Amino acid sequence: MSEQLPAPDFDSQNYQRPNQKWICGRATEGSPCRKGPDNKGRCGATAECAPVLEKKPGEEKGRWRCTRSGGACESGPLPDGSCGRPAVKCAPVPTLRTRRGQLTRAVIVATIALLLILLGGSWRGSFINPGPISTAHSGEKFASMHGTNSQSCAACHRAGDFGPSGLISAAWHAKPGPFSLTELAYARRGESTAIDTACQKCHPGHALHQPNVVQDVSCSYCHQEHRGPMAATTDTHCGICHADTEVMRAASVKGTRLPEDAFHTSITRDPNVFQASRPRSGFTNVIHRFSSDHPEFRLHADKRRDPNTLMFNHALHLTSDTIQKLPSGQKLDCVFCHQPEAAGVYFQRIRFEKHCQACHSLQFDPETPGLTLPHGNPEFVSAFLHSLPRQYADVAARSGITRPERQTEFAREKLQRLQARVVSGEDFEKRVFFSTATSGPERRVGSVNGATSSLYLGCAYCHDVTSGPHGNPVITKPLVFDRWLPRAQFNHAKHSAVTCGNCHQAEASHDTADIILPTKTSCVTCHSAAGGVSDSCATCHTYHRKL
Amino acid sequence: MSRFGRQTVVGTFLLLLASAGVVIAHRRWSEELPNYAYLSGWVLMAVMILLALYNMRKRLPFLSLGSSEAWLQIHVYAGFFTVILFLAHLKFRMPTGWFEGALAWLYILVTGSGIVGLFLSRVLPRRLATRGGEVIYEKIPALRNALRQEAETLVLAGGPQVIANFYTENLHDFFRRPKYFWPHLLDSRRPLNAIVTELDELRRYLNEAERTTLEKLADLVRRKDGLDYHHALQVTLKLWLFVHLPLTYSLMIFSVLHIIIVFAFSGGAR
Numbered sequence: 001m002s003e004q005l006p007a008p009d010f011d012s013q014n015y016q017r018p019n020q021k022w023i024c025g026r027a028t029e030g031s032p033c034r035k036g037p038d039n040k041g042r043c044g045a046t047a048e049c050a051p052v053l054e055k056k057p058g059e060e061k062g063r064w065r066c067t068r069s070g071g072a073c074e075s076g077p078l079p080d081g082s083c084g085r086p087a088v089k090c091a092p093v094p095t096l097r098t099r100r101g102q103l104t105r106a107v108i109v110a111t112i113a114l115l116l117i118l119l120g121g122s123w124r125g126s127f128i129n130p131g132p133i134s135t136a137h138s139g140e141k142f143a144s145m146h147g148t149n150s151q152s153c154a155a156c157h158r159a160g161d162f163g164p165s166g167l168i169s170a171a172w173h174a175k176p177g178p179f180s181l182t183e184l185a186y187a188r189r190g191e192s193t194a195i196d197t198a199c200q201k202c203h204p205g206h207a208l209h210q211p212n213v214v215q216d217v218s219c220s221y222c223h224q225e226h227r228g229p230m231a232a233t234t235d236t237h238c239g240i241c242h243a244d245t246e247v248m249r250a251a252s253v254k255g256t257r258l259p260e261d262a263f264h265t266s267i268t269r270d271p272n273v274f275q276a277s278r279p280r281s282g283f284t285n286v287i288h289r290f291s292s293d294h295p296e297f298r299l300h301a302d303k304r305r306d307p308n309t310l311m312f313n314h315a316l317h318l319t320s321d322t323i324q325k326l327p328s329g330q331k332l333d334c335v336f337c338h339q340p341e342a343a344g345v346y347f348q349r350i351r352f353e354k355h356c357q358a359c360h361s362l363q364f365d366p367e368t369p370g371l372t373l374p375h376g377n378p379e380f381v382s383a384f385l386h387s388l389p390r391q392y393a394d395v396a397a398r399s400g401i402t403r404p405e406r407q408t409e410f411a412r413e414k415l416q417r418l419q420a421r422v423v424s425g426e427d428f429e430k431r432v433f434f435s436t437a438t439s440g441p442e443r444r445v446g447s448v449n450g451a452t453s454s455l456y457l458g459c460a461y462c463h464d465v466t467s468g469p470h471g472n473p474v475i476t477k478p479l480v481f482d483r484w485l486p487r488a489q490f491n492h493a494k495h496s497a498v499t500c501g502n503c504h505q506a507e508a509s510h511d512t513a514d515i516i517l518p519t520k521t522s523c524v525t526c527h528s529a530a531g532g533v534s535d536s537c538a539t540c541h542t543y544h545r546k547l
Numbered sequence: 548m549s550r551f552g553r554q555t556v557v558g559t560f561l562l563l564l565a566s567a568g569v570v571i572a573h574r575r576w577s578e579e580l581p582n583y584a585y586l587s588g589w590v591l592m593a594v595m596i597l598l599a600l601y602n603m604r605k606r607l608p609f610l611s612l613g614s615s616e617a618w619l620q621i622h623v624y625a626g627f628f629t630v631i632l633f634l635a636h637l638k639f640r641m642p643t644g645w646f647e648g649a650l651a652w653l654y655i656l657v658t659g660s661g662i663v664g665l666f667l668s669r670v671l672p673r674r675l676a677t678r679g680g681e682v683i684y685e686k687i688p689a690l691r692n693a694l695r696q697e698a699e700t701l702v703l704a705g706g707p708q709v710i711a712n713f714y715t716e717n718l719h720d721f722f723r724r725p726k727y728f729w730p731h732l733l734d735s736r737r738p739l740n741a742i743v744t745e746l747d748e749l750r751r752y753l754n755e756a757e758r759t760t761l762e763k764l765a766d767l768v769r770r771k772d773g774l775d776y777h778h779a780l781q782v783t784l785k786l787w788l789f790v791h792l793p794l795t796y797s798l799m800i801f802s803v804l805h806i807i808i809v810f811a812f813s814g815g816a817r
Contacts, residue, residue: 030689107793
């Protein structure tokens with residue numbers, strides 16, 4: 001390719017070069033001087049000529065001669081040798097390139113000045129803050145806890161109060177450092193960082209998950225700050241360990257070396273929480289999502305039974321026609337016994353007086369409805385039975401018989417009728433505690449034979465009653481669990497849209513030992529991508545243990 | 548295919564390939580690598596330094612560092628490449644802090660001005676070549692002055708009074724300084740046509756000799772308009788750098804400070 005030649009009229013000796021900083025002020029008039037301005041923008045024009053000193057032989061002073069091109073001027077040089085016709089200086093004009101350079105330098109200076117002002121003033125915290133801080137870590141209260149102002153980063157970041165050199169030093173000595181690219185690239189997810197030290201200043205009792213965790217996870221991995229309200233954790237956070245076969249295997253091995261007690265928490269120590277023993281390998285199944293590979297709840301997987309000694313047949317109470325209606329005339333249903341707590345998360349404990357007594361009144365004498373056995377303590381029941389004359393007299397008093405001899409007569413008559421039904425007082429007391437019979441002895445009325453109704457459904461009808469060392473009745477205290485899955489949480493209030501029977505197969509449960517919690521399959525119906533309800537780990541589990 | 552066409556095809560292909568690589572890397576590692584933001588930031592910074600070196604290269608023409616044309620091609624495609632790198636570094640969300648917001652806006656302004664500059668440098672030279680001869684930008688004032696003197700000589704030295712009046716009222720300012728910047732930039736000839744129409748209207752008041760003067764004046768008006776056209780387009784070709792270059796330095800200062808702050812406060816940044 002041939003080189004392009006300049007145009008014929010191109011003045012190769014006098015043209016605007018790209019690196020020229022100033023142009024002659026007369027260039028705009030089309031007559032720039034040949035000398036032009038210097039690099040600092042000063043006009044280079046001095047005079048019309050530079051006079052030359054000429055000396056003839058023998059002369060001492062000599063004579064200045066005008067050297068003006070185009071002929072000597074009339075006035076000639078001055079006596080001191082300078083030109084008598086000084087040139088009128090122009091005002092050189094900066095080239096666009098120079099103007100651009102000036103603007104660039106001004107912008108650089110302005111940028112540095114602005115940054116120094118912003119970083120040195122009280123705005124610094126809010127200026128460099130990469131995003132809004134969560135409510136828990138901001139505000140006056142948080143600042144006062146740390147002896148800083150509310151804008152200070154120093155509460156959490158060591159470099160928060162550093163000056164410019166301190167910031168550079170902190171950046172240089174950061175771990176991993178700015179140029180430790182290998183370390184930056186190969187850092188492990190969830191690895192603890194410097195900021196975790198700051199977190200644990202305020203959260204010292206913060207137990208990090210289970211004792212068999214191989215390596216603690218950084219606080220900031222799950223709880224990301226500077227993004228406004230702290231976002232909920234996701235399965236990705238849990239998955240760094242629970243979806244990793246190697247990590248789970250290591251956790252399992254570590255768990256086997258730890259004592260069982262190390263895994264207990266305040267919840268697993270609660271006697272009203274069902275205590276399922278921890279599996280030998282711990283909870284180290286590899287899990288990605290609840291709906292996919294979360295194992296069946298251990299209650300069902302291990303076919304656990306309810307150890308409660310109180311006998312109760314859910315199916316009978318909910319479906320049998322023999323169950324009498326409630327005082328309100330309604331049929332017995334789940335809600336009559338299982339009433340939610342104020343928060344609606346779990347249920348109030350079942351109480352005899354509130355939930356059983358309406359039907360199971362403990363009336364032992366069919367002819368005296370107002371007289372019932374006390375509930376709750378077998379010794380009280382024994383004492384009550386041994387004081388029956390006094391109890392009947394009290395019934396007489398309550399029914400309006402005021403004279404003591406009439407009260408005594410009332411009690412005597414009642415006792416006589418009661419005695420006619422039992423073999424002896426001892427037999428009566430034994431029946432009260434140990435009888436499970438729902439019917440009395442066979443009788444014949446006219447031509448019909450049939451069982452009579454029992455005198456009283458003994459305590460053993462519902463309770464586990466045994467004989468003590470002295471023959472005294474001992475009733476095993478019932479244990480009705482408040483929670484069945486201590487490592488998970490469940491909010492009944494959030495599930496009010498579904499009926500109890502959707503999850504709990506109570507109408508099919510005939511055995512007290514049945515644990516009628518829903519299976520995983522039942523939960524997955526809704527808690528899955530298909531069901532449209534969240535099935536994230538955090539829906540049921542919390543990472544931090546409450547010790 | 549022309550050499551420029553080949554360069555465009557190859558450059559675009561490489562740009563798309565690199566961008567696809569960034570997107571794949573982002574999807575693969577943005578959640579996987581805890582320090583993804585640091586790493587993507589360093590890659591972005593490295594490309595930004597490469598972009599800034601183009602200006603250094605122009606200042607050192609005596610060094611054999613490759614042709615300026617090759618550097619420009621690299622500058623253009625690397626500039627476009629930073630867009631995807633920038634988005635990946637931000638994880639495709641706008642920053643919320645003041646400092647990082649300012650940094651993002653600086654990047655947007657620098658990149659935007661660069662894209663505008665690229666567009667102008669592709670479009671305006673073609674337009675310049677279609678109108679008038681080659682005019683050196685620095686000579687425009689002298690040429691304008693010469694035209695003004697020629698017009699004034701023509702009008703005032705023996706011309707009819709009506710032309711002189713017209714010149715004084717309507718053309719004096721036109722010849723004195725650049726005019727109609729925006730119409731020229733938008734390739735509109737409406738202002739020129741308006742002047743020529745007015746000159747035509749004068750024609751009926753003039754005799755044959757005076758009409759010749761008017762023709763000459765109209766010719767000078769057209770030449771001045773052509774000069775203004777060159778001025779408008781050439782100044783635009785140069786002025787976008789008044790935004791692009793100073794803001795580039797601001798961006799680099801902000802970026803260096805960003806790196807210092809991020810590492811000084813590191814431990815929580817993810």
